[in-house]
Structure formats: C-alpha cells, structure tokens
Amino acid sequence: MITIRNLVKSYDRKVNAVDIDSLNIREGEIFGFLGPNGAGKTSTLRMMVGILPPDKGSIVINGYDIEREPLAAKREFGYVSDDPNLFLRLRGMDYLNFLGDMYDVPQDDRKRRIGELGERFELTHALGNRIQSFSHGMRQKLVLIGALLHDPGVWIMDEPMTGLDPKSSFALKEMMRRQADAGKTVLFSTHVLDTAEKVCDRVAIIHRGKILFLGTMEEMRDHFGQNESLEKLFLEITGEA
16 A cells, blocks of 8 residues: 655756645555656656655555655565666676565575566566666566566556567556455556556546546546547646647
C-alpha cells in the first residue's frame, strides 16, 4: 500500500511540478498513473522511491515513511526507472547478483528467480554479456528482472513497457495481474491509454502536478461521457482538446 499526503515538489519556486493533496494506492490493485509529458508522473514516482526529496509532504510504503525510514521502505518495493541505461559495463548476471546482494536474496532463491524471470523475458542467453551491448528492449528486460528479483510486495514502474516486444509486454501484464491478485500493489505510469484501460483497476490522471481524476475507467466514462473515446476523454480532462 502507498499513501501520499500533501506532496509538493517545485523546481523553480514559482510553479509546483507536483501538488498532490491525498492519494491512496491499495493492496490488491493495479494502479495506472496517466498524464501528458511534463505532467509530474516521473517526479512523483522518483519521490516515492527516494530519488527526489519532496519540498513537503509524506509518502508511506507498506507502513514505512520513505524519508524517515528509507532503508526499510526501499526493501518493500521494486522500482523500474524510465531510463534503463545503468551500469553499462557490468555483465547482465553481475548486475543481477549485485542487486541480489543488496536485498540479501539467498543464493537458491536468487538462482531460481533469475532462471524463471530470464526465461519469461527471453533474456537468459544474454546474461553473460555486458549491458552496453544490449538493445534498449533487452536493457528494459534486465531492469525488470532486477527490480523483481527480491519478490517485492510493491511494484513501482515508470513506463515499464517501453521498448518491450509484444511477447514480453504480455508476460509483464500477466505478472502484474498475478501480483495484484495475490494482494500486493502494482503502480505504473504509462502514455498508452489502451494499456491502462485493459490492465488497470484504477487510474489517476495528473496534469500540471495535480490529480484531475481518480477512479476506475467505468467511473471516468460515467462522469465524462459513455460514448466518448478514451483519447477524447483524456484530452478533455487535461484541457488539451
């Protein structure tokens, strides 16, 4: 579960890049974070995982405040950044073992998880190669495997399907559903409205740092128009139409 209260972040002291009064992301749901470029999605996610400090407000992940108890909070989640270009000189397996050591994943569990996830994302054959030789899609798969290696209770993912081939994208969606059905939490940002409609239990539409809509897709259509396309509803909510 993720709880946000009075979260504010500003980069120029004039306009708030993020200004969220209250947001609860529940256990057992897939939650989609939608919004145009520059809406504040990535800034919010980076504050959730402790990369960016908020100007004010609190973020609590499974009972741990990310600022007051950062190590305990970070053990609760797996994070997929919007930029998979990390540790490029390491070999894929070295990167995964590094993460396994950080999260104290036992060797037997680590081997099993790497084997299962490597097979699911069809990356096992490349784990002995340096990451700098990987394509963007392969790097994205490696980051996903690393984020899920310690079997976290909360998934926080920024555009996780960017660069994935259709088979891997489908596999990730299935894993997200199983994670939520097991009573855990999945949060991801996306620009792909069709993906959000098919996968998410609830969504938040954020624009200029503020949440303009929070609820299910059915609730959005009930409120804004049953006969409108999802794209038109999105544009109307964000004032882009």
